[in-house]
Amino acid sequence: MATESSYYVPEQSRLPIFATIGIFLTAFGAATWINGGSSYIFFAGALSMATVLWFWFAAVIKENMQGLNSDQLKRSYVWGMGWFIFSEVMFFAAFFGALYYIRTFSLPWLGGEGDRGSSNMLWEGFQNTWPLMVTPEQAVSGEAAKVVGPKGIIDPWHLPLLNTVLLLASSVTVHIAHVYLKKDKRQAFNLWLGATVALGIAFLFFQVEEYLEAYQQLGLTLESGIYGTTFFMLTGFHGAHVTLGTIMLLIMLLRSVIAHHFKPDDHFGFEAASWYWHFVDVVWVGLFIFVYVLGA
Amino acid sequence: MAHGPKPGFTRWLYTTNHKDIGSMYLWFSFAMFLLGGCMALVIRAELFQPGLQIVQPDFFNQMTTMHGLIMVFGAVMPAFVGLANWMVPMMIGAPDMALPRMNNWSFWILPFAFAMLASTLFMEGGAPNFGWTFYAPLSTEYAPPSVTFFIFAIHIMGASSIMGAINIVATILNMRAPGMTLMKMPLFVWTWLITAYLLIAVMPVLAGVVTMMLMDIHFGTSFFSAAGGGDPVLFQHVFWFFGHPEVYIMILPAFGIVSAIIPTFARKPLFGYSSMVYATASIAFLSFIVWAHHMFTVGMPIAGELFFMYATMLIAVPTGVKVFNWVTTMFRGSMTFETPMLFSIAFVILFTLGGFSGLMLAIAPADFQYHDTYFVVAHFHYVLVPGAIFSITAGVYYWLPKWTGNMYNETMGKVHFWMAFVGLNVTFFPMHFVGLAGMPRRIPDYALQFADFNQIASVGAFLFGAAQIVFLFNVIRTVKGGKKATDEVWENPEGLEWSVPSPAPYHTFSTPPVVR
Ligand code: HEM
Numbered sequence: 039m040a041t042e043s044s045y046y047v048p049e050q051s052r053l054p055i056f057a058t059i060g061i062f063l064t065a066f067g068a069a070t071w072i073n074g075g076s077s078y079i080f081f082a083g084a085l086s087m088a089t090v091l092w093f094w095f096a097a098v099i100k101e102n103m104q105g106l107n108s109d110q111l112k113r114s115y116v117w118g119m120g121w122f123i124f125s126e127v128m129f130f131a132a133f134f135g136a137l138y139y140i141r142t143f144s145l146p147w148l149g150g151e152g153d154r155g156s157s158n159m160l161w162e163g164f165q166n167t168w169p170l171m172v173t174p175e176q177a178v179s180g181e182a183a184k185v186v187g188p189k190g191i192i193d194p195w196h197l198p199l200l201n202t203v204l205l206l207a208s209s210v211t212v213h214i215a216h217v218y219l220k221k222d223k224r225q226a227f228n229l230w231l232g233a234t235v236a237l238g239i240a241f242l243f244f245q246v247e248e249y250l251e252a253y254q255q256l257g258l259t260l261e262s263g264i265y266g267t268t269f270f271m272l273t274g275f276h277g278a279h280v281t282l283g284t285i286m287l288l289i290m291l292l293r294s295v296i297a298h299h300f301k302p303d304d305h306f307g308f309e310a311a312s313w314y315w316h317f318v319d320v321v322w323v324g325l326f327i328f329v330y331v332l333g334a
Numbered sequence: 335m336a337h338g339p340k341p342g343f344t345r346w347l348y349t350t351n352h353k354d355i356g357s358m359y360l361w362f363s364f365a366m367f368l369l370g371g372c373m374a375l376v377i378r379a380e381l382f383q384p385g386l387q388i389v390q391p392d393f394f395n396q397m398t399t400m401h402g403l404i405m406v407f408g409a410v411m412p413a414f415v416g417l418a419n420w421m422v423p424m425m426i427g428a429p430d431m432a433l434p435r436m437n438n439w440s441f442w443i444l445p446f447a448f449a450m451l452a453s454t455l456f457m458e459g460g461a462p463n464f465g466w467t468f469y470a471p472l473s474t475e476y477a478p479p480s481v482t483f484f485i486f487a488i489h490i491m492g493a494s495s496i497m498g499a500i501n502i503v504a505t506i507l508n509m510r511a512p513g514m515t516l517m518k519m520p521l522f523v524w525t526w527l528i529t530a531y532l533l534i535a536v537m538p539v540l541a542g543v544v545t546m547m548l549m550d551i552h553f554g555t556s557f558f559s560a561a562g563g564g565d566p567v568l569f570q571h572v573f574w575f576f577g578h579p580e581v582y583i584m585i586l587p588a589f590g591i592v593s594a595i596i597p598t599f600a601r602k603p604l605f606g607y608s609s610m611v612y613a614t615a616s617i618a619f620l621s622f623i624v625w626a627h628h629m630f631t632v633g634m635p636i637a638g639e640l641f642f643m644y645a646t647m648l649i650a651v652p653t654g655v656k657v658f659n660w661v662t663t664m665f666r667g668s669m670t671f672e673t674p675m676l677f678s679i680a681f682v683i684l685f686t687l688g689g690f691s692g693l694m695l696a697i698a699p700a701d702f703q704y705h706d707t708y709f710v711v712a713h714f715h716y717v718l719v720p721g722a723i724f725s726i727t728a729g730v731y732y733w734l735p736k737w738t739g740n741m742y743n744e745t746m747g748k749v750h751f752w753m754a755f756v757g758l759n760v761t762f763f764p765m766h767f768v769g770l771a772g773m774p775r776r777i778p779d780y781a782l783q784f785a786d787f788n789q790i791a792s793v794g795a796f797l798f799g800a801a802q803i804v805f806l807f808n809v810i811r812t813v814k815g816g817k818k819a820t821d822e823v824w825e826n827p828e829g830l831e832w833s834v835p836s837p838a839p840y841h842t843f844s845t846p847p848v849v850r
């Protein structure tokens with residue numbers, strides 16, 4: 039065989055099989071737990087998953103620092119991250135699509151509108167409004183209804199507006215950090231990246247605040263009919279993504295501060311995290327418009 | 335760098351080699367094919383006569399559900415991914431897949447996911463019994479408790495598919511040998527590139543819809559419940575937004591395989607290469623705007639019925655382009671009929687037949703009659719069995735000598751083909767008739783007048799099942815030994831894979847090959 043090979047193929051690796059066991063235990067454990075069993079399997083799975091990911095990323099970083107990663111492999115990582123984010127976009131699209139369908143088609147029909155309005159006969163007296171404060175079941179059964187609409191909804195121009203400002207600002211700060219990294223200004227990079235993480239945490243703090251208000255004062259919960267359903271599923275998945283993004287950026291910050299990782303021309307780990315962050319930001323703008331402003 | 339495989343069992347657990355992983359995908363897929371096949375035989379045995387003979391209705395429903403899920407997600411999709419793993423790097427002159435460790439991960443998730451899915455058969459309340467399309471509220475309010483495990487199995491399978499697809503995109507776009515421009519890529523590579531995009535776009539939507547189910551079942555949301563302002567029909571929209579592109583995920587790589595085989599045995603270059611590429615891309619695009627042809631009877635506004643009807647019929651145009659090209663490739667070719675070619679020709683003819691019944695179903699007012707009858711079952715089995723399954727089989731026979739270095743037994747291959755060909759037609763052709771006569775799908779018992787055709791179909795099914803044993807036997811024999819294959823294997827076949835020795839070395843290309 040050729041002694042000089044221009045391709046690098048990694049050796050055998052134990053990481054994937056452990057990752058498989060991790061993801062399997064997590065999924066199986068989650069199902070067991072949700073079905074009323076114990077939660078141990080789930081936590082064991084989540085812990086092993088986190089551990090494997092730790093070692094996996096460590097391995098990739100080490101290989102890169104040893105100069106094993108060709109330009110080609112680096113491009114593969116770039117493609118990989120890009121299309122992963124696209125798949126996330128499609129995940130959110132399913133939920134935005136559901137919201138659109140409910141508001142534009144099915145709720146008006148339930149309310150007796152159009153040529154499909156006959157379904158109103160099943161839910162006599164139901165009126166289509168958005169936000170939906172009185173569910174079809176309430177319209178029919180009154181007090182006896184199990185699915186009860188919310189008493190109030192979140193005002194878009196308070197916490198959500200503040201959160202919009204925070205998240206948009208964080209997209210700017212992470213970009214500035216990137217610019218400084220490319221100029222090899224380590225101190226400034228750390229500072230702006232730190233600011234981004236802080237903004238992310240602040241966002242999450244206010245999101246929790248908002249959820250508390252919804253649950254405790256407004257009677258707006260996951261269970262309060264389709265408004266609560268779409269509201270919490272969309273903002274909740276977004277919140278989960280912000281959490282993940284913040285953790286990613288925090289790890290990048292620690293890598294920079296503690297281990298002095300990243301070079302001006304070689305820092306895809308950071309760049310991938312920042313792409314993810316911009317994506318989370320864009321989703322939020324969609325949420326702010328379609329869930330909060332147009333939903334109020 | 336090690337040049338050969340590591341010895342021992344851990345080779346398969348730790349491997350990062352696209353050939354190892356491809357083989358594992360293919361064997362896994364075959365195992366699932368047999369498992370799903372056994373379930374189909376339970377169904378056919380029960381339907382041999384009217385009345386309840388062998389199984390209870392609830393178990394019958396579990397069989398139809400699991401059969402569909404296992405065949406779609408366990409047999410057909412992994413088989414194509416396995417072929418992609420083996421062939422794409424060789425066809426584009428790459429050393430391996432772009433992300434080899436993730437590749438291993440994508441594979442190993444599958445056996446675990448399917449173990450979890452299969453384990454539901456032994457759970458209290460039984461396995462999922464709501465059909466492979468798992469419509470709400472059957473799959474939510476009225477589902478057995480095992481539905482939670484079904485949901486998480488779908489989640490991790492989806493993760494596996496998305497990672498697999500990302501890997502294929504990165505490999506194709508990034509690892510081609512110098513000179514391998516996009517429009518020089520073999521069609522199998524093209525169709526897989528487009529399929530991978532479809533996967534990345536719709537698997538997350540599937541994840542979304544099962545998440546909505548999970549929330550409705552366990553956390554009190556109202557996505558699919560009108561009492562809270564939701565709509566069960568919403569389920570069908572989201573599901574079919576995934577589901578229709580999914581059926582193309584199961585057929586586009588098949589197009590690629592046949593487009594490789596037919597020119598070889600017709601000894602003529604493929605007719606209309608670039609039109610094939612554009613047709614594939616148009617089909618993929620159109621597949622996103624036709625989903626509600628599965629829902630003509632749910633009560634859509636007339637504008638929706640019309641839109642989805644015409645959009646669906648439009649797909650017949652690029653599909654027709656493809657069939658035309660295959661036929662024209664064969665026209666005046668000096669054809670021979672080795673096993674891969676037999677399967678490919680059967681593909682062209684019978685897939686077209688399935689396309690025709692598809693067109694009938696696409697006519698909304700007619701579909702009111704056909705919907706949820708055995709006619710639909712006949713339609714999709716004609717596109718999936720002589721479509722997807724035959725193309726996979728053809729591909730295995732075509733490339734097996736390259737993989738193993740040995741020729742398969744041609745006589746046995748032909749026996750396999752004729753048994754499968756006769757078996758499948760005997761099974762599925764009568765279903766058109768009982769369907770048109772009104773026999774509903776997914777029932778364990780039926781009216782007397784359907785008995786004859788059902789009996790015929792059941793006999794065919796067992797013949798088709800037996801054919802697969804011949805296949806298995808032939809493949810194992812070839813892996814173990816047999817007549818040595820030449821490097822070219824066939825007469826002047828096109829493609830880089832034939833320029834390397836048979837069996838292909840563990841690491842195909844350590845330096846980029848030259849592409850003319
Ligand atoms: C010319 C192309 C095609 C057309 C016009 C077409 C049209 C249709 C229509 C209208 C239905 C819904 C029937 C009903 O439920 O009433 C249907 C069902 C189906 N088609 Fe096709 N089809 C085509 C090709 C394909 C291909 C290539 C595949 C897969 C490889 C496929 C797989 C399926 C499946 C699996 C179902 C049934 C799903 C279910 O309800 O379980 N079709 N087709």
Ligand SMILES: [Cu+2]
Pocket residue numbers: 577578581624625627628
């Ligand atoms: Cu379809």
